[in-house]
Amino acid sequence: MNAREMIRVAANAHTRLNTFYSLIAILEGGCLPNGSETASETAGKIIRLCKAESGRQLQIYDKAAAAIRAMEVKP
Template identity: 45%
Template sequence: MKRANSLEKAVRAHTNLSTFATLVSILEGGHLYGGNPRSDRAAQKIIDICKAEQQKLLRDYDTALAATLTSE
């Protein structure tokens, strides 16, 4: 049961990593028009939040994956 729980945590972390990576890609990819400084600052804040969350999720993913591999 522990292995299944760890595997589920790893899958969820990986899925969330993909979601945050998509958001960063969209915002960094020039999809904001007009060069509005306020929008640019807001986009950068969102990018920073997403990247910080990605780092947390990477740690969660690595921990869950390691637990899955050691519980075989």
């Protein structure tokens, strides 16, 4: 991949990271009213999925960022 494609990959992974971290923050922040066990269980499942996917996106971002740094011209 060329630098432009790697930048696109990194930018997309960064955007996804922000999205998943935002969802985690909202759900962990107590936005759900108390008393609904089903809603809490569902929120927990969503949080686990978001954490797993954010880990994958972070690996993609790190790999792309490392590739971009490797392509940079050193003086």
